[in-house]
Amino acid sequence: MSHRHSIFCIIPPHMLKEIAQRGSPVQRSLALRTIATSGQIRSQRTAWQAGIAVMAATASAGNKQRAIYDARQGSQLPGTLVRSEGDAPATDIAVNEAYDGAGVTFDLYYGVYGRNSIDNNGLKLNSTVHYQKSYDNAFWDGGQMVYGDGDEDLPPAQRLFNRFTISIDVIGHELTHGVTQYEANLNYSNQPGALNESFSDVFGSLVKQYQLQQTADQADWLIGQGLLTANVNGVGLRSMKAPGTAYNDPVLGRDPQPDSMSGYVTTTEDNGGVHINSGIPNRAFYTTAVEIGGFAWQKAGLIWYKTLSEKLNTNSNFQNAADLTFQTAGEIYGVGSLEQNAVAKGWQAVGITVNASGGIPTPQPQPQPGPGCLTAVLRIFGLAR
Amino acid sequence: MTRITFQRSGGFTGRTISLTLNLDDLPPDQASTLNGLLTNANFFNLPADSAKRPVPDEFTYTVTVETGQQSHTIRTSDTSAPESLRPLLDDLSLRARTQRA
Numbered sequence: 499m500s501h502r503h504s505i506f507c508i509i510p511p512h513m514l515k516e517i518a519q520r521g522s523p524v525q526r527s528l529a530l531r532t533i534a535t536s537g538q539i540r541s542q543r544t545a546w547q548a549g550i551a552v553m554a555a556t557a558s559a560g561n562k563q564r565a566i567y568d569a570r571q572g573s574q575l576p577g578t579l580v581r582s583e584g585d586a587p588a589t590d591i592a593v594n595e596a597y598d599g600a601g602v603t604f605d606l607y608y609g610v611y612g613r614n615s616i617d618n619n620g621l622k623l624n625s626t627v628h629y630q631k632s633y634d635n636a637f638w639d640g641g642q643m644v645y646g647d648g649d650e651d652l653p654p655a656q657r658l659f660n661r662f663t664i665s666i667d668v669i670g671h672e673l674t675h676g677v678t679q680y681e682a683n684l685n686y687s688n689q690p691g692a693l694n695e696s697f698s699d700v701f702g703s704l705v706k707q708y709q710l711q712q713t714a715d716q717a718d719w720l721i722g723q724g725l726l727t728a729n730v731n732g733v734g735l736r737s738m739k740a741p742g743t744a745y746n747d748p749v750l751g752r753d754p755q756p757d758s759m760s761g762y763v764t765t766t767e768d769n770g771g772v773h774i775n776s777g778i779p780n781r782a783f784y785t786t787a788v789e790i791g792g793f794a795w796q797k798a799g800l801i802w803y804k805t806l807s808e809k810l811n812t813n814s815n816f817q818n819a820a821d822l823t824f825q826t827a828g829e830i831y832g833v834g835s836l837e838q839n840a841v842a843k844g845w846q847a848v849g850i851t852v853n854a855s856g857g858i859p860t861p862q863p864q865p866q867p868g869p870g871c872l873t874a875v876l877r878i879f880g881l882a883r
Numbered sequence: 884m885t886r887i888t889f890q891r892s893g894g895f896t897g898r899t900i901s902l903t904l905n906l907d908d909l910p911p912d913q914a915s916t917l918n919g920l921l922t923n924a925n926f927f928n929l930p931a932d933s934a935k936r937p938v939p940d941e942f943t944y945t946v947t948v949e950t951g952q953q954s955h956t957i958r959t960s961d962t963s964a965p966e967s968l969r970p971l972l973d974d975l976s977l978r979a980r981t982q983r984a
C-alpha cells in the first residue's frame with residue numbers, strides 16, 4: 499500500500515462501480531484525478547482500468563429528459579406538451595417549477611446515489627400541471643407526476659392551498675414514489691404504505707436540502723412549506739422533525755401525525771393512514787440524520803436509499819425498515835460505527851428497537867479488500883471518516 | 884327526498900373531508916344543479932368500485948345517494964372516475980373543503 503495515499507489498493511470493479519455511482523460529480527472527478535496521478539496505476543493496471551472504465555461510463559450515463567404537459571384544468575393525462583428538455587423557461591410559473599424541481603430531484607438521485615432517473619435506466623420524467631379545477635393535490639399515477647393548482651382559482655379569502663409545484667419537496671416526493679415503485683415496491687396500505695410515504699417525504703426533503711445546500715441542523719424538515727396560504731394557521735403539511743405540529747387550523751383541523759409508535763393510528767381511511775403514520779419513520783430518519791450531522795443526503799440518505807433499493811420488499815413493515823437500515827449502516831460504515839449507532843437511536847426515538855442481528859453483514863462470495871482499503875475509498879468519496 | 888353523502892380521502896395531505904346534503908334543504912337552483920349532475924353521471928348505474936389498485940397520493944371518493952326509492956354507493960378515484968361523474972365530484976369536493984370543521 500502507498501504511504502502517500504491509502505486508496506492505492508486493489509478494489510474489485512463491482513465495488514468501484516458502486517462507489518462511482520454514489521459519488522457526486524466533484525467526488526467522481528476527484529477520484530479520477532487521484533487515480534490518474536497514482537504511481538501504482540501501472541502495477542495495478544488491470545484492476546484500475548476496469549474501475550476507470552466503469553467510472554467514465556457512469557459519468558456520461560446520466561440521461562435527464564424532462565417534459566411538462568398542461569392539462570388545462572381537465573383530467574386527461576398527460577395533456578398538451580408545453581416544455582421539453584432544454585427548452586427556454588415558459589411564462590407559466592407552474593411549468594417552470596415542475597421542470598426545475600424534477601431537474602434537482604434527478605440531480606440528487608444521479609449525482610449522489612448514481613441512480614439514472616426513476617427506473618435507473620433514464621426514464622423520461624413526465625409531469626402534468628393544471629390538473630383539474632381547484633385541485634388541492636399532487637400524485638404519481640404510476641408513470642408520471644401530476645400537479646393541481648390548489649385553490650389559486652378561488653377567491654383569495656377562500657384559498658387554503660397554493661399550487662402544488664410551489665414546494666420542491668412535493669416534487670421530490672412524487673418522483674420518489676416512482677423510484678419506490680421500481681425498487682421495494684412497498685404496498686400502498688398500512689405499514690408498508692406508510693413506509694412508502696415516508697421514503698417519499700425523506701427524499702423530498704433531501705431534494706430541498708440538496709438544492710439549498712443545507713446541513714441537517716439547518717434544514718426545516720417540513721413537507722409542503724409554502725403550500726398553505728396565509729389563511730391557514732400552519733407552516734406546512736408535515737414536519738419530519740416534530741410530526742403533529744405542522745398546522746392547527748379551524749378549517750384544515752390539526753396535523754394528525756403521531757411522532758412515535760405509541761401514537762400509531764389504526765384507520766381504514768387513507769389506505770390505512772399512510773399519510774398519518776409516515777410521521778413515525780419520518781422522525782426516525784430526521785433523528786438519524788441530525789445524530790450523524792452534516793449533509794443529510796450523504797450518509798443518512800445513502801443508508802435509506804440502499805435499504806429501499808436493495809433490501810425492502812412489498813410487505814416490509816416499520817420493524818423491517820429499522821432492522822435493515824441498521825444492517826445497511828453496518829455494511830457501509832462498519833458494525834458499531836457512529837452512523838450505525840445513529841440509525842439505532844433514530845428508531846429508538848420513535849419507540850422501535852432495532853434487531854441487532856441486522857448488523858451482521860451478509861457474507862459475500864467475492865474476495866473482499868481489507869477493511870482499511872474500503873474505508874480509505876469511502877473517505878475519498880466523503881462517505882466515511 | 885334525496886340525500887347525498889360524500890367522502891374524499893387520501894391525497895398528499897391525507898386529510899379526509901366529508902359532507903352530507905339533503906337536497907330538499909338546499910336553495911332550489913342548487914338542488915336542481917345537483918340533480919342534473921346525478922342524472923348526467925347516470926349515477927345509479929355506475930359500478931360500485933371503479934378504483935383500481937391504490938395510486939400514491941390520489942384522492943379516493945365515496946358517494947352514496949339515497950332517494951325514497953333507491954340507494955347506491957360508489958367508490959372511485961382521480962385516475963379511475965368516469966368523465967361523466969367528474970362534475971359531480973368537483974361540486975361536492977368544493978362544498979366539502981370550504982366548510983368549517
Ligand SMILES: [Zn+2]
Nearest residue numbers: 695698939940
Ligand atoms: Zn405520497
